[in-house]
Amino acid sequence: MHRFANPARFMRLSERLMPWCTAGAVGFLAVGFYLALFVAPPDYQQGEAVRIMFVHVPAAWMASFAYLFMAVASAVALIWRHPLADLAAQAAAPLGAGFTLICLVTGSLWGQPMWGTWWVWDARLTSVLVLFFLYLGYIALVHAFDDPTRGARAGAVLALVGAVNLPIIKFSVDWWNTLHQPASVFRIGGPTIDRAMLVPLLVMAVGFTLYFAALLMLRIRTAILESRLRAARLGEVEIGAETVAGPAQ
Amino acid sequence: MSAFLAVVQRDLRLALRQGSDAALVVAFFVLAVVLFPFGVGPEPQLLARIAAGVVWVTALLAALLSLDRLFQLDYEDGSLEALALTPLSLEALVLAKCLAHWLTTGLPLVLAAPVLAALLQLEGEGYLPLVLAMGLGTPSLSLVGAVGAALTLGARRAGVLLSLLVLPLYIPVLIFGVAAVDQAVAGISILPHLSILAAFLLAALPLAPLAAAAALRSALE
Amino acid sequence: MMDFLAMGGYARFVWPAYGVAVLVLALMAIVSFRSWRHRQRLWSEISTTRRR
Numbered sequence: 142m143h144r145f146a147n148p149a150r151f152m153r154l155s156e157r158l159m160p161w162c163t164a165g166a167v168g169f170l171a172v173g174f175y176l177a178l179f180v181a182p183p184d185y186q187q188g189e190a191v192r193i194m195f196v197h198v199p200a201a202w203m204a205s206f207a208y209l210f211m212a213v214a215s216a217v218a219l220i221w222r223h224p225l226a227d228l229a230a231q232a233a234a235p236l237g238a239g240f241t242l243i244c245l246v247t248g249s250l251w252g253q254p255m256w257g258t259w260w261v262w263d264a265r266l267t268s269v270l271v272l273f274f275l276y277l278g279y280i281a282l283v284h285a286f287d288d289p290t291r292g293a294r295a296g297a298v299l300a301l302v303g304a305v306n307l308p309i310i311k312f313s314v315d316w317w318n319t320l321h322q323p324a325s326v327f328r329i330g331g332p333t334i335d336r337a338m339l340v341p342l343l344v345m346a347v348g349f350t351l352y353f354a355a356l357l358m359l360r361i362r363t364a365i366l367e368s369r370l371r372a373a374r375l376g377e378v379e380i381g382a383e384t385v386a387g388p389a390q
Numbered sequence: 391m392s393a394f395l396a397v398v399q400r401d402l403r404l405a406l407r408q409g410s411d412a413a414l415v416v417a418f419f420v421l422a423v424v425l426f427p428f429g430v431g432p433e434p435q436l437l438a439r440i441a442a443g444v445v446w447v448t449a450l451l452a453a454l455l456s457l458d459r460l461f462q463l464d465y466e467d468g469s470l471e472a473l474a475l476t477p478l479s480l481e482a483l484v485l486a487k488c489l490a491h492w493l494t495t496g497l498p499l500v501l502a503a504p505v506l507a508a509l510l511q512l513e514g515e516g517y518l519p520l521v522l523a524m525g526l527g528t529p530s531l532s533l534v535g536a537v538g539a540a541l542t543l544g545a546r547r548a549g550v551l552l553s554l555l556v557l558p559l560y561i562p563v564l565i566f567g568v569a570a571v572d573q574a575v576a577g578i579s580i581l582p583h584l585s586i587l588a589a590f591l592l593a594a595l596p597l598a599p600l601a602a603a604a605a606l607r608s609a610l611e
Numbered sequence: 612m613m614d615f616l617a618m619g620g621y622a623r624f625v626w627p628a629y630g631v632a633v634l635v636l637a638l639m640a641i642v643s644f645r646s647w648r649h650r651q652r653l654w655s656e657i658s659t660t661r662r663r
Contacts, residue, residue, distance in 0.1 A: 170636075178629075179615075189619035196632040219604065239639045247628040254624050267561065274558040281554060285545035294608035295541045299555065302537060302601050352636065356643050363647045366654060373657050 148365045155358040162355035169348030176341035193251040199349040200243035207237030212304040215297035227293040232360035238276035264313035265321035275303040393478040401490030415452045415495045422448040423506045434511045441510035442571035449499045457535040458549045480603035488532045496528035519574035523567045526587040533598035540605035
């Protein structure tokens with residue numbers, strides 16, 4: 142565990158991994174978009190509108206996955222005081238919020254032609270909306286303190302408290318009669334979705350995941366660099382003060 | 391146990407001495423509910439339809455009003471630090487303060503609710519369920535609110551931030567609390583709804599003090 | 612081509628959906644990258660001033 146606690150080590154590791162993740166993300170997303178728009182067949186019930194699924198579903202998976210990542214990182218930060226864990230959680234939050242936003246908007250655009258309504262207050266949609274508020278609340282809380290350590294700690298506790306929402310999101314379509322359809326990929330018994338649609342979906346999912354990994358690494362690197370800059374500035378201020386006051390007598 | 395009760399007593403005494411907290415919360419509750427007939431019109435059927443929701447939402451907002459001071463005053467004058475040093479665990483301290491908070495704000499809301507529901511023409515079958523559901527729900531609101539209050543202690547714009555953090559977490563209690571009243575009016579059994587509210591409370595009782603204590607520790611460092 | 616753009620009549624749902632997805636993904640990437648580049652520039656400035 143402590144081998145990875147070294148920020149310098151993370152910088153070196155991420156420098157080697159990032160180009161691969163970025164290239165992989167671009168590649169899988171490009172292929173995914175192509176398959177989604179040109180190759181996947183129209184649904185016999187939903188017609189071409191089913192293509193929205195190829196952005197909506199991967200975004201939804203990533204929205205939950207990013208929060209899970211944030212919660213685990215927060216737990217690590219609170220229990221082991223791992224220095225990079227806080228940075229990792231904070232780096233993931235805006236990305237998760239973005240995925241949730243994509244999920245909500247594309248879901249609404251899919252819902253109108255399919256269900257005849259832009260929004261419905263069923264368990265799945267409501268819990269995803271709550272997820273969005275949790276992301277925003279987390280970001281607001283972390284930045285609400287002058288002391289960044291305090292903000293990081295408060296955010297970590299909030300992330301863990303909000304984690305109860307994750308099983309609710311996942312199982313809401315099983316526990317309640319919802320307008321949102323039940324699980325068709327991640328279920329016991331295997332996916333019920335047709336192969337011709339499953340492949341573009343999985344390609345997009347891999348693309349979204351690599352995208353998340355690449356940007357996550359970039360944002361953590363930025364945070365590490367920011368702390369180095371702060372330390373360097375403090376060092377300069379001290380050196381400057383010494384010069385003004387004259388060398389220590 | 392005696393240390394626990396001592397904290398409860400202390401908070402109750404402070405609240406009663408000020409007197410304003412419970413009174414303000416109930417006053418806001420009443421005023422906010424009374425606004426609705428002016429806003430949506432006095433038609434009895436419409437009011438009866440929205441009565442449960444309006445009473446619950448305004449109770450939620452009223453409960454929020456007193457939350458940011460749950461730890462604030464003690465934090466500012468140093469008594470929180472002193473209380474943290476006593477043999478009473480921080481978790482028990484949070485629980486004690488939540489109990490006092492509920493007695494001074496939650497309980498008055500529960501008692502005022504049927505009166506306000508009557509103003510909104512709630513039908514007869516709904517009153518007992520309303521009181522039961524709010525009786526089970528308002529302690530959860532105090533507990534979850536305490537987590538928010540602990541997290542935002544010393545933050546910029548703590549009051550607004552507290553509301554933003556806590557309101558999404560209140561939604562499940564709101565959903566089942568309103569459903570309990572509406573289903574009772576419709577003649578359907580509300581045992582499942584009350585059970586779920588009870589389950590929330592049972593889950594919040596150990597978990598909320600844990601989270602709030604963790605947040606308090608970070609604030610006191 | 613026109614058939615493709617029309618998306619079987621669902622164009623006003625499908626294209627905004629893809630548009631929002633691409634927009635949000637692009638924005639997050641751009642903002643993250645610019646944040647990184649800004650700090651990288653500051654860091655190289657500081658390192659050169661120190662070497663003097």
